[in-house]
Amino acid sequence: METLEFDIVVVGGGGAGAVLARTLADQTSASVALLEIGPSDAGREEVLDFRRYREIPAGPLGTRIPIVPPERGNGRFSYPISRVLGGSTSQNTCIWFRPPATDFDDWVAAGASGWDAETIFRHFEALEAKIRIETHATHGDFRRVLFDAAEQSGFPRVDFSRPFDAGMGEYRMSKSGAHRQSTSVVFLQPPSSLPANLTVLTETAVTRLVFGADNRVVGVETSRGIIRARREVVLSAGALETPKLLMHSGIGEAAQLQQFGIEVRQDLPGVGRHLLDHPAACVNIAATRSLPEDDLWNYAGVLFERVEPDAPWPDIEIQLGPELFEQQTAPAGYPSAPFGFAAYFTVNRAKSEGSVRLASPDPSQHLTVDPAYFSDPDGYDMRIMVGGVKAARRLFATPAMAGWVREELAPGADCRGDEAIADFIRETVTTGYHPGGTCKMGDASDPLAVVDPELRVLGVQGLRVADASIMPTMVSVNIAPTCMMIGHRAAALIARSLA
Ligand SMILES: Cc1cc2nc3c(=O)[nH]c(=O)nc-3n(C[C@H](O)[C@H](O)[C@H](O)COP(=O)(O)OP(=O)(O)OC[C@H]3O[C@@H](n4cnc5c(N)ncnc54)[C@H](O)[C@@H]3O)c2cc1C
Numbered sequence: 001m002e003t004l005e006f007d008i009v010v011v012g013g014g015g016a017g018a019v020l021a022r023t024l025a026d027q028t029s030a031s032v033a034l035l036e037i038g039p040s041d042a043g044r045e046e047v048l049d050f051r052r053y054r055e056i057p058a059g060p061l062g063t064r065i066p067i068v069p070p071e072r073g074n075g076r077f078s079y080p081i082s083r084v085l086g087g088s089t090s091q092n093t094c095i096w097f098r099p100p101a102t103d104f105d106d107w108v109a110a111g112a113s114g115w116d117a118e119t120i121f122r123h124f125e126a127l128e129a130k131i132r133i134e135t136h137a138t139h140g141d142f143r144r145v146l147f148d149a150a151e152q153s154g155f156p157r158v159d160f161s162r163p164f165d166a167g168m169g170e171y172r173m174s175k176s177g178a179h180r181q182s183t184s185v186v187f188l189q190p191p192s193s194l195p196a197n198l199t200v201l202t203e204t205a206v207t208r209l210v211f212g213a214d215n216r217v218v219g220v221e222t223s224r225g226i227i228r229a230r231r232e233v234v235l236s237a238g239a240l241e242t243p244k245l246l247m248h249s250g251i252g253e254a255a256q257l258q259q260f261g262i263e264v265r266q267d268l269p270g271v272g273r274h275l276l277d278h279p280a281a282c283v284n285i286a287a288t289r290s291l292p293e294d295d296l297w298n299y300a301g302v303l304f305e306r307v308e309p310d311a312p313w314p315d316i317e318i319q320l321g322p323e324l325f326e327q328q329t330a331p332a333g334y335p336s337a338p339f340g341f342a343a344y345f346t347v348n349r350a351k352s353e354g355s356v357r358l359a360s361p362d363p364s365q366h367l368t369v370d371p372a373y374f375s376d377p378d379g380y381d382m383r384i385m386v387g388g389v390k391a392a393r394r395l396f397a398t399p400a401m402a403g404w405v406r407e408e409l410a411p412g413a414d415c416r417g418d419e420a421i422a423d424f425i426r427e428t429v430t431t432g433y434h435p436g437g438t439c440k441m442g443d444a445s446d447p448l449a450v451v452d453p454e455l456r457v458l459g460v461q462g463l464r465v466a467d468a469s470i471m472p473t474m475v476s477v478n479i480a481p482t483c484m485m486i487g488h489r490a491a492a493l494i495a496r497s498l499a
Contacts, residue, residue, distance in 0.1 A: 006033040006199065008494065009220060009229040010236055011206045011245065013038075014087015015480050016467040016487030017236030018183035019127070023491035025198035028498055030231065032197060034188075035204040035222060037237075038083035041184045042191075047090045050173075050180040051296065056082045056091040065240060068370040073426035076331055079240060079369060079435060085202055086184030087238060089480055092433070094173040094180050095302075096133050097160060097477035098124050100313045103349075110472035111443030113453050115489075123488045124481065131181050131484075135161070136171040136299075142291050142341070143300040146320050148400035150303055160302070166314045168303040174480070178296055183484060201227075207363045209233060209249035209463065215265060216461035231498065232462050234455075234490065239435040239468040240367060243272040243356050246439065246450075248363045251460060260361040266459040270448035272367070274440050275354035276474040278317075278346035278432030279373045281385055281425045282325040283392040286337030286406040291322035298323050303395070304348075307387030313476055316388050318345040320395075324409070328428040334410040341404075343392035346432040347384045348476035351376035356438055373429055385425045386418050434479045439469035454493050466490035 010021045013036035021034035038061055041047045046055050056062040057080035069075025082091035101117035108116050147157065150168035158167035174181040188200055205223040212218040219228035235242045246252055250265030252272060257264050299321035304314035325342040326334075354372035359365055374382050389411060396405055407413065411424035439457075442449025451457055455464040468483050475482050 003226055003228065004033065005228040005230060006031045007229070007231045007498075008032045008234065009227055009232070010034045010234045011220060012036065012087060012235065012237035012241070012467065013085045013184065013188065013200065013202075014236065014238055014467070015089045015183055015483035016490065017234075018086065018187045019484045019487030020234065020236060020466055020490045021198060021200070022187035022194070023488055024494055025195045027491060027495045029197060030498055032199070033227060034198065034200045035206055035220070035227065036085050036200070036202045037205045038085060038202065040202050041085045041090050041182065042189055044084070047084055047086070048180060048185070049178050050094050050175055051178060053091055053093055056080070056084070062091065065366045065369050068368055070373070073373070074328060074332070074429050077328065077430040079431060080433070081238070081240065085188060085200070086182035088433075089182040089484075090180070090184060092480055094175045095478045096172045096174045096481055099475035099477050099482060100163065102312045103473070103475045106473045107441075111446050111449065111453070112441045112472050113443070115441075115453065120485060120489070123485045123492075127481065127484050127488055131174050131186050132176045133172050133174050133181075134176070136173055136297050140292070140294070142322050142404070145400050145404060146300050149395050149398040150301070152398040152400050153395050155303060155305070158304070164304070166304050166306055168301050170301055171297065171299060173297070183487075206237070206245060207248065209245070211265060214461060215459065217463040229462065232464060232494065234464045234466050234494070236465075236467040236487065239275070239438045240356055240369060242465055242467055242469045243438045244358070244363070244367050246271050246457070247358050251457065256358060260358050262361060266457075268450055268458060270440060270450045272356040272438050273353070273448055274437045275356055275369070275371060275435060276437035276471060277350065277354070277371055277373075278348070278434045278474065279350055279352070279371070279381060279385065279429050280344060280346045280432040281388065281429050282329065282345070282410065283343045283389055283396070284324045284326065284329055284334070284340055284409040285342065285396055286340045286409050287404055288406045289404070290339045291341060305391050307384045307391070313348070315348050315384050316345055316391065317348055317477065318343050318388060318392060328430045329410040332427045334412070334428075337406070337409060340409065343388075343395065345385075345388035345392065347381050347388075349474055350381045352381050353437075371431065374426065382422050382425065385429070386421045389421050389425070434468075434474075436468035436471040436474060436479060439465045440472045441470045442472055454497075455490055464490065464494070
């Protein structure tokens with residue numbers, strides 16, 4: 001088999017990895033290889049047309065990782081994984097938000113020095129100069145009604161293209177018409193536009209890291225043989241696959257690795273711990289009339305609200321649209337209707353911490369994923385979720401909505417009181433598709449830190465992580481733009497170290 005060698009080898013061409021590889025190749029003369037397990041997205045309409053996002057996990061380009069069922073509550077959902085250039089940005093719904101500055105104050109306080117809002121927003125600006133972001137302007141009666149209802153609930157109209165606080169606004173989406181602006185589309189296509197020092201190798205599965213002397217990573221084992229890295233390897237395989245690659249390479253909690261007969265290279269107990277997410281639930285309403293779908297996107301607007309009045313920033317995001325959200329309510333036995341609408345909401349700064357662990361010594365097997373929703377000791381996450389149901393109900397009870405509501409299908413009119421609402425949420429909670437934090441960034445005082453603020457893996461030479469894994473705390477909005485920012489910042493950090 002061929003032996004390939006590059007200065008920098010980036011593993012995973014998704015949200016962070018594609019941005020990192022392209023930016024680094026543009027800004028330096030280093031030879032950069034981007035290794036992606038999946039094929040190119042070029043010419044694949046089922047990937048490029050964002051409205052077909054549900055097809056990916058069910059088809060050959062995707063898979064699903066089931067969760068460890070909780071003792072009490074919903075164990076039916078799984079994490080969809082896309083194996084195609086662009087990663088989850090080739091599967092997602094393109095919603096584009098910059099997090100508020102307060103999120104990055106918290107990152108710095110958690111030991112991520114240098115990741116202050118002022119610095120971070122420069123990376124967002126650079127990305128937003130390249131990526132087409134469209135506002136999904138509302139039209140149609142039902143959409144107007146939802147915005148009127150928000151106003152009657154006391155929420156101002158907000159413009160998500162500027163710093164914002166509580167209020168309702170129109171979606172901003174990284175797309176051009178029906179076509180997604182994935183990181184592959186924007187940063188890697190067409191291949192003829194790539195700089196000469198960037199090599200993109202698709203259908204290249206990385207299984208392990210290769211070590212030289214002094215715990216230095218010198219390359220990766222792949223399905224096309226060993227690929228060597230003269231300077232560094234960067235893992236950007238996502239919050240579920242990056243910790244798996246580390247663990248199979250002997251970097252993780254020693255006792256867990258030994259249990260699977262894996263030689264321990266570096267005992268790092270934080271690998272796979274501290275899994276963060278945005279848990280999601282919904283309120284479904286049967287409508288009195290049919291609600292025609294929009295040509296391009298079936299959701300109307302997003303409402304950010306404070307459940308806890310003293311929260312530094314809105315603590316819940318509520319997405320509103322003219323279709324029922326039944327993936328979890330239907331199997332839990334809640335009724336359906338021929339037409340309806342839903343509020344789908346997520347806890348912006350959920351505090352529960354789950355984990356990912358090895359299930360087998362075989363790298364082709366999935367990890368065990370335990371999101372551990374509602375395990376936070378003071379019950380914060382559930383309080384916010386219960387607040388979400390109440391906020392949706394308030395909205396749907398405004399005069400603007402009169403004439404549209406036939407009945408509440410889930411949780412249902414007889415579900416009253418915080419305990420009953422909490423039971424409904426436990427039964428129907430699902431992932432907001434935002435796993436992160438499994439290789440968190442921190443300083444020397446943090447026993448669970450996996451990378452330092454330069455994204456270097458602790459105790460190992462020549463290895464960084466740059467993807468959703470490194471988030472020290474969850475950001476308050478949908479996370480794809482933040483993952484791209486992490487890739488962009490990683491490029492700057494590596495370029496500085498090469499200079
Ligand atoms: C259904 C869905 C909808 C979403 N909607 C939104 C949204 O509207 N807005 C938003 O902001 N966020 C959304 N997200 C979340 C967002 O897209 C992801 O959080 C983000 O893309 C993660 O970026 P990443 O770089 O960490 O990982 P990924 O984008 O997942 O990239 C990881 C890459 O590594 C590759 N890889 C994995 N293992 C290997 C290996 N062993 N060898 C080689 N390559 C490998 C994968 O194929 C993939 O390309 C959504 C996610 C999903 C799943």
